Amino acid sequence: MIGASGYGGLQTVALLQEHPHLQVTFLGGHSSVGSHWREMAPFLGTGTDLQVKPPDPDAIAAAADLAVLSLPNGRASTLVPTLLERGVRVVDLSADYRFPHLDDWCQIYGAHLGMNRSDGGLCGEAVYGLPEFNRLAVSKARLVACPGCFPTTSLLALLPLLREGLIMPKDIIIDAKTGTSGGGREARQHLLLAEAGEAVAPYGVEGHRHTREIEIQATALGGHQPVQLQLTPHLLPMGRGLLATIYARLSPSGHSATKLTNHLLETYRDQPCVDVLPVGIYPSTKWVHKTNRALLSVASSAHGGQVIVMAALDNLLKGQAGQGVQCLNLMVGLPETMGLPLQPFYP
Numbered sequence: 001m002i003g004a005s006g007y008g009g010l011q012t013v014a015l016l017q018e019h020p021h022l023q024v025t026f027l028g029g030h031s032s033v034g035s036h037w038r039e040m041a042p043f044l045g046t047g048t049d050l051q052v053k054p055p056d057p058d059a060i061a062a063a064a065d066l067a068v069l070s071l072p073n074g075r076a077s078t079l080v081p082t083l084l085e086r087g088v089r090v091v092d093l094s095a096d097y098r099f100p101h102l103d104d105w106c107q108i109y110g111a112h113l114g115m116n117r118s119d120g121g122l123c124g125e126a127v128y129g130l131p132e133f134n135r136l137a138v139s140k141a142r143l144v145a146c147p148g149c150f151p152t153t154s155l156l157a158l159l160p161l162l163r164e165g166l167i168m169p170k171d172i173i174i175d176a177k178t179g180t181s182g183g184g185r186e187a188r189q190h191l192l193l194a195e196a197g198e199a200v201a202p203y204g205v206e207g208h209r210h211t212r213e214i215e216i217q218a219t220a221l222g223g224h225q226p227v228q229l230q231l232t233p234h235l236l237p238m239g240r241g242l243l244a245t246i247y248a249r250l251s252p253s254g255h256s257a258t259k260l261t262n263h264l265l266e267t268y269r270d271q272p273c274v275d276v277l278p279v280g281i282y283p284s285t286k287w288v289h290k291t292n293r294a295l296l297s298v299a300s301s302a303h304g305g306q307v308i309v310m311a312a313l314d315n316l317l318k319g320q321a322g323q324g325v326q327c328l329n330l331m332v333g334l335p336e337t338m339g340l341p342l343q344p345f346y347p
């Protein structure tokens with residue numbers, strides 16, 4: 001596990017400590033190098049007391065067959081080529097390999113980070129780690145790029161409807177609310193309790209970096225008609241959880257909420273991590289808290305012509321580390337939900 005001290009790392013290690021077949025054998029980090037697991041995460045109980053080490057690819061390859069990387073954007077791409085050369089299969093939780101074309105990553109992330117990369121071939125090879133739509137490819141992949149919380153929520157809601165031509169691919173609006181853990185564990189002013197507490201605020205309204213990723217993947221996985229959308233995220237004073245309310249225009253033939261719900265039910269019938277609620281029941285982040293489950297619900301607007309899809313998940317599990325473990329399971333031929341919580345301890 002590389003990036004063990006961060007939120008994605010902590011969740012991944014916690015999940016793997018309970019896992020019957022996968023074991024954590026290496027902890028990598030940066031400022032936490034030298035720390036022992038028991039000092040760093042005493043709240044996570046037992047488990048091997050490994051020490052955090054620098055993420056040297058030879059040391060990782062000597063200790064592990066698979067690596068989960070949960071690092072700030074840009075860092076994974078400095079490790080992945082060598083890890084793959086050493087025969088280590090990788091699940092990356094950052095955005096480094098989520099774009100099939102490196103140019104897109106460079107425009108959205110590279111320019112901001114002042115970083116150049118030359119591993120375009122690996123961007124083309126990486127499998128987008130959304131098991132519900134890429135299960136077979138994930139199981140065979142050397143490199144899996146897991147989508148984060150906003151893309152996972154949005155794509156699970158939109159892809160079945162786009163694929164079937166039930167909604168129009170343009171003018172989609174994703175209004176999303178997220179908790180503060182979405183910003184990572186590093187201290188940042190806007191995530192302080194005094195700033196984020198008792199407040200709701202939009203951010204990244206014009207051109208949020210996940211907008212393009214969702215458009216590209218919705219186009220690729222949803223039927224190849226170019227998808228255009230507006231993503232407006234809001235920060236809410238809660239630790240974890242993500243709720244997206246998505247508005248889309250119905251295709252000219254028009255369909256009722258019941259018909260669209262039935263289509264989602266059919267799509268996700270054999271998918272253990274996604275559930276569809278009956279018409280009139282709307283998902284809450286509390287219902288998916290600390291689970292690897294996404295909940296979807298469909299409603300029609302009173303004036304017709306528009307569908308509203310609501311989707312909730314836990315940003316640190318189905319939106320990050322849980323999805324990573326789901327992919328790891330598939331990569332080694334295990335049942336995909338092994339070691340993953342699917343029921344919340346309500347409330």
Ligand SMILES: NC(=O)c1ccc[n+]([C@@H]2O[C@H](COP(=O)([O-])OP(=O)(O)OC[C@H]3O[C@@H](n4cnc5c(N)ncnc54)[C@H](OP(=O)(O)O)[C@@H]3O)[C@@H](O)[C@H]2O)c1
Pocket residue numbers: 002003004005006007008009028029030031032033055070071072073075093094095147148149181182183184185186315316319320
């Ligand atoms: N938080 C979410 O809800 C969420 C959801 C989906 C995807 N993601 C993505 O997942 C990735 C990790 O997010 P996070 O929220 O877990 O971040 P985080 O809490 O800020 O953790 C970042 C981790 O990266 C390590 N790190 C930083 N620089 C490093 C370097 N040069 N070498 C080795 N390790 C280094 C840190 O280790 P030290 O403490 O040792 O410095 C820390 O363990 C990000 O790319 C993020 O965009 C996050």
